[in-house]
Amino acid sequence: LKTPLKQAATSQLVxxxxxxxxxxxxxxxxxxxxxxxxxxxxxxxxxxxxxxASPEIRSRExxxxxxDSSSEVLQTNHCLQAHLLGDEYERSQPSRKEKSLGLLCxxxxxxxxxxxxxxxxxxxxxxxxxxxxxxERRRIYDIVNVLExxxxxxxxxxxxxxxxxxxxxxxxxxxxKKVGEENKYIQQIQMIKRKEYEHEFDxxxxxxxxxxxxxxxxxxxxxxxVELPGVEFRAASxxxxxxxxxxxxxxxxxMLFLVSTPQIVSLEVAAKILIGEDQLExxxxxxxxxxxxxxxxIANVLSSLKLIKKVHVTEERGRKPAFKWTGPEVLPxxxxxxxxxxxxxxxxxxxxxxxxxxxxxxxxxxxxxxxNFTRHSSLIKLVKSIDNDRRKIQSAPTSPVKISASTCQSLxxxxxxxxxxxxxxxxxxxxxxxxxxxxxxxxxxxSPEAVPKPEPSQQPALSQPLGVCPVSHSSVSPVIxxxxxxxxxxxxxxxxxxxxxxxxxxxxxxxQPPPCANVTGIKSNNSKVLNKIATEEGDTQRATxxxxxxxxxxxxxxxxxxxxxxxxxxxxxxLQENNLIKRRKNDEESLDTSSTFFPSGYLIPLTHCTHGNxxxxxxxxxxxxxxxxxTAYSSPITGVIPMPASELKTVNIxxxxxxxxxxMLSPNSIAAAPVLxxxxxxxxxxxxxxxxxxxxxNFMLQHIGLIPAGVQVxxxxxxxxxxxxxxxENSSGSTNMQEGKVSKNxxxxxxxxLSGKYSAVIPLQQPxxxxxPQEPQAVTENFFRTPGGPNxxxxxxxxSDGTQRISQGTLYIPQRKLEVSED
DNA sequence: ATCTCCCGCCATATG
DNA sequence: CATATGGCGGGAGAT
Numbered sequence: 032l033k034t035p036l037k038q039a040a041t042s043q044l045v046x047x048x049x050x051x052x053x054x055x056x057x058x059x060x061x062x063x064x065x066x067x068x069x070x071x072x073x074x075x076x077x078x079x080x081x082x083x084a085s086p087e088i089r090s091r092e093x094x095x096x097x098x099d100s101s102s103e104v105l106q107t108n109h110c111l112q113a114h115l116l117g118d119e120y121e122r123s124q125p126s127r128k129e130k131s132l133g134l135l136c137x138x139x140x141x142x143x144x145x146x147x148x149x150x151x152x153x154x155x156x157x158x159x160x161x162x163x164x165x166x167e168r169r170r171i172y173d174i175v176n177v178l179e180x181x182x183x184x185x186x187x188x189x190x191x192x193x194x195x196x197x198x199x200x201x202x203x204x205x206x207x208k209k210v211g212e213e214n215k216y217i218q219q220i221q222m223i224k225r226k227e228y229e230h231e232f233d234x235x236x237x238x239x240x241x242x243x244x245x246x247x248x249x250x251x252x253x254x255x256x257v258e259l260p261g262v263e264f265r266a267a268s269x270x271x272x273x274x275x276x277x278x279x280x281x282x283x284x285x286m287l288f289l290v291s292t293p294q295i296v297s298l299e300v301a302a303k304i305l306i307g308e309d310q311l312e313x314x315x316x317x318x319x320x321x322x323x324x325x326x327x328x329i330a331n332v333l334s335s336l337k338l339i340k341k342v343h344v345t346e347e348r349g350r351k352p353a354f355k356w357t358g359p360e361v362l363p364x365x366x367x368x369x370x371x372x373x374x375x376x377x378x379x380x381x382x383x384x385x386x387x388x389x390x391x392x393x394x395x396x397x398x399x400x401x402x403n404f405t406r407h408s409s410l411i412k413l414v415k416s417i418d419n420d421r422r423k424i425q426s427a428p429t430s431p432v433k434i435s436a437s438t439c440q441s442l443x444x445x446x447x448x449x450x451x452x453x454x455x456x457x458x459x460x461x462x463x464x465x466x467x468x469x470x471x472x473x474x475x476x477x478s479p480e481a482v483p484k485p486e487p488s489q490q491p492a493l494s495q496p497l498g499v500c501p502v503s504h505s506s507v508s509p510v511i512x513x514x515x516x517x518x519x520x521x522x523x524x525x526x527x528x529x530x531x532x533x534x535x536x537x538x539x540x541x542x543q544p545p546p547c548a549n550v551t552g553i554k555s556n557n558s559k560v561l562n563k564i565a566t567e568e569g570d571t572q573r574a575t576x577x578x579x580x581x582x583x584x585x586x587x588x589x590x591x592x593x594x595x596x597x598x599x600x601x602x603x604x605x606l607q608e609n610n611l612i613k614r615r616k617n618d619e620e621s622l623d624t625s626s627t628f629f630p631s632g633y634l635i636p637l638t639h640c641t642h643g644n645x646x647x648x649x650x651x652x653x654x655x656x657x658x659x660x661x662t663a664y665s666s667p668i669t670g671v672i673p674m675p676a677s678e679l680k681t682v683n684i685x686x687x688x689x690x691x692x693x694x695m696l697s698p699n700s701i702a703a704a705p706v707l708x709x710x711x712x713x714x715x716x717x718x719x720x721x722x723x724x725x726x727x728x729n730f731m732l733q734h735i736g737l738i739p740a741g742v743q744v745x746x747x748x749x750x751x752x753x754x755x756x757x758x759x760e761n762s763s764g765s766t767n768m769q770e771g772k773v774s775k776n777x778x779x780x781x782x783x784x785l786s787g788k789y790s791a792v793i794p795l796q797q798p799x800x801x802x803x804p805q806e807p808q809a810v811t812e813n814f815f816r817t818p819g820g821p822n823x824x825x826x827x828x829x830x831s832d833g834t835q836r837i838s839q840g841t842l843y844i845p846q847r848k849l850e851v852s853e854d
Numbered sequence: 855a856t857c858t859c860c861c862g863c864c865a866t867a868t869g
Numbered sequence: 870c871a872t873a874t875g876g877c878g879g880g881a882g883a884t
Contacts, residue, residue: 127882130860157873169862172875189868189873276876321877327859352857 130166132328136174136335138164147196155184155192173277177332180256180281204289204361206257211286219304220291257282280305280322281329288339288356297344297353298326330354 128134139160147153157175161168175192178184182199184192256279283305287296302322333339338358343350 127858127860132859167862168873169875170860172873176875317878323857324859324878325876327857331859 131331132170132173133331133335135164135166135170136332139171139174140335143194143196145197147194147198149198153194154187155194157190157192173328174332176277177281177329180278181285181336183336201359201361203257204285204359205363207282207286208289208361208363210257211283211290214286216287216290216304217292220287220296220300223300223303277325277329280325281333284326284329285333285338288354288358289361291356294356294360295342295344295353296356297351298323298330299351301326 142160142163143153143155155175157168157171161171164171175184175186179186179192182203183196184194186192284296284301287301287304288294302319305326306318306322330339330341333354334341336358338356339354340357342353342355344353345351
């Protein structure tokens, strides 16, 4: 068995050597020892990595990290040594840790520059890597797959990948965030949490079912991969529909962080969301376990990338493993930002500029190309056939798309065969604002104003109008979204399967877990009280900062605490809602749930270079593009693509597609986004349902008790930030409020039983900075504001003081959260 | 005991 | 058919 000794020794050596460069502190010098035969030891790689890293970034943070890592390494080494010394060969050395994916990933990453110069591309040959790193190929796939999901690498061919480094990261994250928002992940998270807690309290169970059915369902998520334009799709293989699960899972996992307010995601929650299952609690345990295993794999890689770090969330129940996002925050837009990181969800901006240019260039990419095409087409065919057979496929397009390089943009990615897709295209960019206006006009939303804060830049979505095309059925439908910051647009492909369910979600209404919820009444016993996030760690910790701050802010406010009212749920309503939604199931799966969460698609960002290709356009048109899109060319527009009718079940319209629009639209406005809705839905067929979104929203609100059962809020595709219109609700009745200021209002809800105990604050949408006007929130608030209905009575109150902190509307719901600690 | 998650069998996809 | 990819889950090391 063993012999790993050597390695250990070697590694140490390496370590030692390099250490000087990097960081002195960390390491205690260890004596080196035997010569290693192998150059590649994990450690060494690590070292390299570290050293490389340091130069570029040097902030304390990094330093810290480095040191940490180094220290870790050291520790490991020590251990090893000890062992060695102590006993000789114990097998253990190499111990599991040494073989961990995380370490392997570090080694892998050490081989390539974080930001490779655009001009020169680096290629990755799996055979070499496996050899050099001494690992089984299977492991490399795990790493590469995750990297692919972040567009840090893309596959060229069998055994070959191209290394992109972190250049695409900002865009990728932005795209993922957007999709995550569209997917209602926030709500899903809330649901899960609520469910859990209800469970605790009520052991009964039925209610859960309801919830589940209404919300959660999830069918599973389908897989859709989000792609970036220049980058990704290369080899057909990758694109291919098949194996993308790990990639998709990785993207979804990341999305969860990006949309969550605290940016902390527990494995349990992630697994549940990733599986569609939520409801069934009992759901296969095995499935759940498998998911968890995969998440650990992904988490290891993400941790190596320093995008997340492990923490523990302590709830009343106990402590659960979770991960905290430590990567760059993505802002939807804007620049104003100055906000601090803390606040909300969006934040900091690290990224900022993204080299769209590069992408363009990439898109162009020189290297290989044509083959792909061919392949693609064939692939596509396959896909189609497959689709028929099963829908599982993902599709993706394979992408040959390549957009013309020069143009970089555009859309239609799917050119070929698939043409059928309805794609929509859009171009985007700057003109957004305009577009928005247009939309408004159409929609008549009233309020654009609010929204508009217009900054075009800010909202990601903003954008434009979309066009929809009905396509008959293609397996995939691409959607293109504008990329806010970078200006890059993304295209999302939906799979048919996905499509079927729908997602209804209510945009405005996003509940987010309170970052720190806390709040008064928390039951948490103990003093611990509230959630606090403690991170402690041996060293530094910076981790906390954000959370902490936020917490602090939040906590203070005491709210009245729980108190009063209770929530009312109306199941019945829910049911009704569900019905509305109607969804059909396709074949097999039925999902009980009426709404599903979202399908995601493969996103491909298009760089925004401007002009699109006409050719593609033409294709689209063929497909049946909506008029709007055309416009797109000139102005940014988002295109939506409907899925194949057949596939579609209900509503499907992926919310996200719409998203951009939403921003501008008011809730009610379906009309506003006529295009979308109509075309999409209609085309799709069945979706007769008026607006799923709204129903969902209503349901949700009702469920939560924010609004009376009877009241319905028109929702609409508003998504993420929906700024505007809150009033839309008016349809039912209330209304008005203005958005803007709402910030003050806060809603508190109590749930009946719980009331005292758990309450959480959920900031809706998080405003990032208080100062900043975030339109979106406004909307949300409005919803809240909606007059309480009979049963529910949500009390809203504006806190005098609380206001600010909460800055935007906050919704309280029962929750419990407690602390986060690092390990 | 629980948390992590490595290992590698084996189905698929690709060549 | 031979490989390349990767889904998946047993079961063992780490705590």
